[in-house]
Each structure stands twice: as structure tokens, then as C-alpha cells.
Amino acid sequence: MYKATIAITLRPSILDPEGKTLQHALTNLGYDEVDQVRMGKQAEVWIDAESEAEARRVATETCEELLANPVTENFDVQIESVPREAAKQGTA
Amino acid sequence: MPARFGVVVFPGSNCDHDAYHAAHHVFDQETRFIWHEEESIGDVDVVIVPGGFSYGDYLRSGAVARFSPVMQDVVRFAEEGGLVFGICNGFQVLCEAGLLPGTLMRNESLRFVCKDTPLRVENADTPFTNGLTEDQVVTIPISHGEGRYYADEDVLARIEAHDQVLFRYSTADGEVTDDANPNGSARGIAGLVNEAGNVCGLMPHPERCVESLLGGDDGRLIFESLLAHVSTVAA
Amino acid sequence: MPETLPQPPEVDRALALDHGLTSDEYDEILDRLGRTPTFTELGIYSVMWSEHCSYKNSTALLQTLPTEGEQLLAEVGEENAGLVDVGDGKAVAFKIESHNHPSAVEPYEGAATGVGGIHRDIFTMGARPICALDSLRFGSLEASRVRYLFDGVVRGIGDYGNSFGVPTVGGEVYFEDAYEGNPLVNAMSVGVVDTDRTASAAAETPGHPVVLVGATTGRDGIHGATFASAEIDEDSEEDRPSVQVGDPFTEKLLLEATLEAIREGVVAGIQDMGAAGITSSAFEMSASGGTGMDLYLDRVPTRETGMTPYEILLSESQERMLVVCEPGDEETLAEIYGKWDLNAQRIGTVTDTGRVRAHWGDDEVAVLDPAHVAGDDVPVYDRDTERPSYLEETRSFEASDVPDLEAADVEDALTTLLGSPNIASKRWVHEQYDTMVRTNTVVAPGPSDAAVMRLKGTEKGLAVKTDGNGRYVYLNPRRGAKIAVAEAARNVTCAGGTPVAVTNCCNFGNPNNPEVYWTFAEAIGGMGDACRALGTPVTGGNVSLYNEHPEGAIYPTPTIGMLGVVDDLHTQPTTAALRSEGDVTFLLTPRGWTHPDRLGGTEYLSTVHDRVAGDAPPLDLEEERAVQAATQALIRDGLVQHAHDVSDGGLAVCLAESVIHSDGLGLEATLPGAGRLDAALFGEAQSRVVLSTRPDDEASLETTLAAHDGVQAHRLGPVTPGGLRLTVGADTVLDASPETLAAPYEGAIPDAVT
DSSP, X not given: OEEEEEEEEEOTTSOOHHHHHHHHHHHHTTOTTOOOOXXXXXXXXXXXXXXXXXXXXXXXXXXXXXXXXXXXXXXXXXXXXXXXXXXXXSBO | XXXXXXEEEOTTBOXXXXXXXXXXXXXXXXXXXXXXXXXXXXXXXXXXXXXXOGGGXXXXXXXXXXXXXXXXXXXXXXXXXXXXXXXXXXXXHHHHTTSSSSEEEXXXXXXXXXXXXXXXXXXXXXXXXXXXXXXXXEEEEEEESSOEXXXXXHHHHHHHHTTOEEEEEOOTTSOOOTTTOSSOOGGGEEEEEOTTSOEEEESSOGGGSSBGGGTBOTTHHHHHHHHHHHHHHHO | OOOOOOOOOOOOHHHHHHTTOOHHHHHHHHHHHTSOOXXXXXXXXXXXXXXXXXXXXXXXXXXXSOOOOTTBOSOTTTSSSEEEEEETTEEEEEEEEEOHHHHHHSHHHHHHHHHXXXXXXXXXXXXXXXXXXXXXXXXXTTSHHHHHHHHHHHHHXXXXXXXXXXXXXXXXXXXXXXXXXXXXXXXXXXXXXXXXXXXXXXXXXXXXXXXXXXXXXXXXXXXXXXXXTSOOOGGXXXXXXXXXXXXXXXXXXXXXXXXXXXXXXXXXXEEEOOTTHHHHHHHHHHHHHTOEEEEEGGGSOBSBTTOOHHHHHHOOOSSEEEEEOOTTHHHHHHHHHHHTTOEEEEEEEEESSSOEEEEETTEEEEEEOHHHHHSTTSOOOOOOOOOOTXXXXXXXXXXXXXXXXXXXXXXXXXXXXXXXXXXXXXXXXXTTSOOOTTSOEEEOSSSSSSEEEEOTTSSOEEEEEEEOOHHHHHHOHXXXXXXHHHHHHXXXXXXXXXXXXXXXXXXXXXXXXXXXXXXXXXXXXXXXXXXXHHTOOEEEEEEEOOOEETTEEOOOEEEEEEEEEESOTTTOOOXXXXXXXXXXXXXXXXXXXXXXXXXXXXXHHHHHSOOOOSOOOOOOHHHHHHHHHHHXXXXXXXXXXXXXXXXXXXXXXXXXXHHHTSTTOEEEEEEOOOSOHHHHHHOOOSSOEXXXXXXXXXXXXXXXXXXXXXXXXXXXXXXXXXXXXXXXXTEEEEEEOHHHHHXXXXXXXXXXXX
């Protein structure tokens, strides 16, 4: 069993009002060194695959097909091997 | 000749009844709901992909809806030249499905906004706008949290070159300004058609303003355009 | 097979007290059972005997309210919401409910689940919700925590309602320091059902399957009801796990599936799972039906592993309902709910045992009498009352304690009031709500005293409003509550409706404090008087006590949700916006009325002089009824161009608001003078309506009014091309441009939140 941690981020050219608002809020809190904030989302996908390469292929496909919008978003896939039970923890 | 309307219903659609009410009760046209699991849209002249929160708008507005069985047939219908009209969430679905260029992102204000908006007509020579005149200003309400139209510069240039923009957010006098833009849409775009001109996406809700009792009826002009077009084609 | 569970804790008095039960209540349980309750049973008693579920501190008072009316179809307390026959084969289900404590801790989810919960109450009756209203109270917007709560609550209401697809068409928002640590979030839903298609909340027939429908069950919200019945303290932020998370998408599916199931005739009884989840629905349905239930908890579809029977029974996971049906219909239920991607799992059977028995595998984990847990045998308390000492001080105020306004300062005072967040435009709020979805909104929030909705398929509409001025109730609980009813009715009247029935939400502090309980008792007394006088029975509602925080109790705040019927949707809806230049405006008042020199409780006194003092404005219910009857008659006769009730900010604000709402039109008005200038302009004397008529209709207006004893109309002046010009006696005291009025009115709230 593999767990794919997928970071979906806005492409650099895309306006991110949420990130801009948060950057502004952080400046107000005194974090003058914070120069830029970009918001994105993270998906955790458990994949029952034979190999890490196979898991990566499946994860990448899910992004291209559904999880990310190619017009506005980039994605990055991290794969780790996890014990089978780990996938059943938490929500079902 | 009357037109036959089909209104697609996804789980989470909530303007489906409004589109049905407008087409059927107000304009007295044959209208049916098309459940998202149906594989054929049946014999219709116009498919409306209505507003709402299909599949809860989870992930991205419209992202999940495009994979439903009915959408495969809507794509076929569109490719064959059938009239497809996506309103609000329906616009988002059509973009996700690749029937329209660009995408719709979260409003620049980061807030949902529901209000009447003046729109300037950009192209009055389509099946959706033939009853209007260029530069006319109509008032139609918006109601969305993710209505900021985005496409990259090349795509925008192509859309403009092909005269695909139908409506821009404007002042009551027809000026397209930043203040009149309620969501940060690129070039104030509120609605557009595909290159062939048979698929339209519109963020504002014309189906909400077809009866003067509810405070305005400029939306009638769009429905009347569709009816005029269908009867011309049939004639 | 159910999982093996860890051994539950030993039940003793200390554990009962930890659960929020009193020592006396624990004795009552021991006495009643003749044994020590199981851990699960203790959990059941603790939630069902919380104020939120049992109304143990309020039943005695609420029973004094008028609940009879020929149009009422449901008995109070028997069903999830009031049901009013509006003719043409249609009934209206409506109810208001609080979600104060959850919203104080997590404003977004607290408000969202409040909206979800009240809509479920409506569609469990078979009614499709057609609109929502929200009555909100916050502290001063100057506090950053208050801005955070305000923003979160508004987003929560908007995101839930917008996605669910029911327009949010009105309500009110007040900002007072008294609500700083304990905001009030009261949500009202209004639904429509064909009178022959209503559903009941009783489990009446032994042998009927019991089916759990909707979402899966998780650990969210366990002890939410108990939490809602405790005072908020510094640690409440730590209680976040108790707050449920809403899913409007699932609720939309649940709505469509439930209405379909009721339409198909496969629902014998249905109850929403709000507070206390499966427990409340199972015990209440059994108590209403005089039956019992056998429940098999290991059949409940869960979304988390290792849940105990205790957790399953007390979970407040949202978007679930309990249905009982004829044997054999559970397959049809499963088909209908399955079509909408929802569970419909049989979890038990209605019995004639008079006991709800909860099983876990072969074990019985709870066996309790529904009447004792949720029925007529629940403890009821008469609390001690004592007139609050603060009233000595507040009542000692006289208008002469503050200097009268100079004519030169009128514009400043008026613009200050228009920029007070209590009076200023709430556009920032309602533009975040979908106010139009389902195309029934005839009059949306903004330029009207009440929202007007159409009833598709008829010529009729509904006028709906929530109201409740907590400051008035603080200064005079009995009178303040009367005013809340009278003003809500007046608003509905001004919008073109006839008030028919009331739902109430009683927000008060700790009932064990005799001074708090006195305000509660007085307010209920006043509410009853007003509802009787105005012919608007109370169809149900909700009580929220323990609204306190370290700095003190909230203002006692009974919120009134008023339902009115608009007989002719094409001619009667009326707004506060002026219509045509040359129209003539009148001030309609009780006969013989003159301006009193009173400022007690006014927004003017609070905003300009920073004083919350005096007595609430006097109100004579017979006078009120006469003014409303006359207004209704004038509207019916087609003589009214605009109408606006005189309320917060007095006559000057009433007139200014109409000018602000009327692009390109204004007013010239000569006010009945004499006495103090501030009281004439900004006094909040009750039973007053400003309305206009076409110049040609002046004579007809006089004729109609002649048939109404007890009212008089003072001619104020003409509708002009713009601005507001006010004359008091012989002196012009104001000549303001539309921009002067609109700038503070439109800008106040956006400026305060950014």
C-alpha cells in the first residue's frame, strides 16, 4: 500500500486573493519578513499498487484527470510506502 | 415552432427548478429534467446546465459533475452543434468539460456575492443574444462565490478575436470598469460562447429575471433569443 | 458482530454531576429506575434533561402563551415546527431556533449547522423550505474578536444556505456590548407543504420498522445539547470537538430524498436528528406515539471505527433523520435514499413495550421509559424570580438628564445615527446570501420592513420578518417583549401582509439567577399579551438559556419570527422605497397621539449620548392593532405607494431610509412639533407608520381612514426629486442631499469590518 501526498498549487501567474489577504494579515501581525503567501490544497490518496512507480503513475493520472485544473494549477506528488492497516485509520 | 428544453440535474443542482420554471411555466415550452445518471439527453433543442453546487462544489466548482454519464452525451450534442447553455455552476461545468475555454475561480473579494448586475452586450449575433442589441445594457443578477473568469492572455486574445464574449460587467451606463466588475473576471467577462457559437456560459442568472413580479425581466431577452433561433433553424 | 468494547466507567453521583445533572435529578433517576443507570443511560438522561432538549426551566412559562387559532394545523410541541393553513390547499411550516453557544466557539460551523438544523425541522414535516431568515446579535464591531465572529457567522449562514439552495431573505443584525462574549444566532426557516401531504413526528404503530436515513454517524457533537445548556467560560474554546460540522450538499440530497419518500407515501413518521441525535429522535417519537422502540446500535452505519453505544446514541452528526414506515416499505426507502447517494438502514422496530431498549449485540445497554426521558414526566422547574436591581438605576433616567438637540446639530445627529451599525445598511451581510434562488423572492432584503415570498401556484404570498430589540427588553422585559411582537407584526403589515402566527426564540441568561428568571417570566408575559391582542398565536419555537459570559448576562432577548399572508401578490407587496414625485406622505398614528418627550431605550440615546437608560417606549396594544388594521385596509384599497414603520432611530431615520432607498426621489416633511427636538426626530414612540399616497388618492385615503376609529393621519409633505428636508413647527432643521444620507448608511458596516 502506498500513500500519495499531492500538493496542488496555483500556477505562479495566477492571482491568489486568499494568499494576498493572508500575507497582509501576517504583516499586520508583525511578520514583516513574510514576503509572499500562496495558498493551495493537499490531497492524501491511498493507492493499492504493486510498486512505487505504479503508485506514482496512478497518482499523477488522478491529478491530470480530476484533482488539478491544468488551466490554473500545478501539482507535486510525493509517494511513501505505508502498512495496509494505516489506510483504515480515521475516517472510512 | 416551440423549442424543447432539457434541464440537467446533478446532485446539488439548485437552480434546476428555476430554469425549468422559466422555460416551462413562463415561456410555455416543452421542458424535461435530465437526471445526471441518464446516458442520453433525449430529443431536445436546448440543454440547460443549471446553477447550484453540483456535487457540493467539492474540489473545484463543476469539476466532478463533468464526469457524470449525462455529460458525455451533452458533449456529443454540443459537438454536433446542439445548443448548450450553462448558467453559473453550469458555466463552470462546461469549462471543466472543455466545451468552453478558461475557468472560473474564487471571487477576488473571497466572498459570495448575490446582487443585480448591469451587463453590456458585446455580441448580439448568436443564438443566445439575437434579441438584444450590441452595447445595450441589461440587468441580470449574479449569485456566486467562484465567478472570476480566468484564461491566459493567448486564450483571451483568441476569444476576443473571434467575438466570443457576449456580456461584460459594466456600469448602468455601459462602461466596463474595475468598480463594476463584481468578482475580478478577466476583461470583465460575464458570459461567452465557444468558437462555433452553440455553447454558451453565463455567470449571471437570466432564469431568475423573467417575471416583472420578481423585480426585473431582462432575462426574457435571452430566452426569447433562444426561441427565435430554434424556430428560424426549424423554418 | 459488534466489536468488543472497553469497559464503561462506573456510574455514580460524581459522574452524574460531571454530566451536568443536578444531585436532585440523579436521585430522581435512581428512584424512577430502582437501580443505578448504565453509563449509556446516564448519557441519555444528561442530554435529554438538558434545557436544550427538555425545556425544564421554561415549560411552565411557555404554557401561558396563546397557542390556539383556527388556522393552526399542528399542536405546539407535537411536531417539529408550527403549521399554518394559508388556504388554497397549502400550509406553511415555520420555526426559529438558536445556535448561540456553538457559534460563540466556532462561528462558521456553529451558524452553518444552525441553518441546517432548522431547515431539517421544516422538511421533516414534508414542507419544502422556501426561505430563511437570521436574527443575529454581536458585541461592538470595534473588538477584533467580534469582527471575527460576525464574519464567520455570516459566511457560515451564507455558505450553508446558498449551497442548500434556499434563499436567505431577511432577519436583523444588532451590535451591543452585552452580546460581546455570547453572540446570538437565531435561524428561522419557512416551508410550504400541501395540506394533505404533511408528515408526523410520532412512532404510533408497534411493528413498524425504524430506519436511520442520511449521513453516516461519527463522534462529532457528542454532548452538544449539554454544551448548549451551559454558560460560556474561558475554557469554551477548548470545547471545540463538541461543535458539529455541516454538509449542505448532503442536506440538499436529504431534502430531495425525504420529500420524495413522503410523496411516495412510505413514511409513517419522521423526526430530525438535531441535538442528542438518535437519542432525542427515538425517545421523542416513542413518547409522542405512546409506544416504545427496540434499537440495534451495531447496525448504525458509522464513519469512524470503535464507536461505543454511548457515542452512537449521543452523536450529533448532522444531516440524519429517523423514519418509521410500514413493514415492507424499508426497501422502497432504501431505493429512494440510495438514488440520492444516502443510507437508509433499518436499525430497529417500534414496540408496544413503553420502553426504548438499545441493544449492542446480545447486550441491552439502555432500557428507559420515553415519557420519563422525553415526554410528560420530564422534570419541570418553577424558578425563583426577583426584579433586577439595575432597573432602579435605568428607570431613574429622564429625558431632561441630557441637553436637547440644537437645530444646527440635527444633520450631525442624523448622519451619526445612519452610520450606527444597528441602523446602517446590512447590504454587506445580505449580498453574501443568495436571496433569490428558486425564484420566489418578490421583495428581497433592503428597502422593505419584511421580505415577501410568492407561493407558486397561487395568487398569494408570505410576508416574513424577525424582530426583537434586546435593549427595550433589558429596560422593561414585559413591554420590550410586547414591542417585539408588535413591531414584527407592523413590519409584516407595512410589507403588505396580514400577520397570522408567531414563532419565538427566547434567549436569556442563567435561569438559576432569580433576576434573570424574572426577566424571562416578564418577557413571556408580555409576549403572550401582545400575541393575544394581535391575533397571532405562538406555534412553537426554541429556548436558549445560560447566555452568559465572564462579564455578565446578555440582554434578555426574545426574538419573534412573524408570519404574514399577502392575499394578492400582484397588488399588495409594499416597500419602504418612495415611488413617484408628487406623492403625499402621511404619518399614521393612534388617534390623539402627540410627540412625547421620551428618549428611553432609543438608538439616539445610546449612540449620541452613550447611555442605555430610561424605560422602553410605551405601547398600547389596542392602539397598535388599530394602526395596523388601518394600514392593511389602505394597502388593500390600493392607496399606498410606500410604507415604512417608525422604529430604531425614530421618525427622522424612517424618512431618511426611504430617501436612501429611492434613487432620484426625496421628501419634504413637516413634523408635528412642540416639545423636545431630539424626541420629535429620534424618539421611538410605537404604533407609527409613514406611508405615501398618490395626490389624487388623498380623498380616498381620508375615506378609508374614516372607517377606522382610533387612528389619525398627519400630512407630512410631498415626495420631491431628491434629498430630505425636515421642518419641525416653523423651523427647517434639516436640508440634506441624498449623498449626505447614503454615505454613512452604506459605508458603516463595510468600513467597520475592513
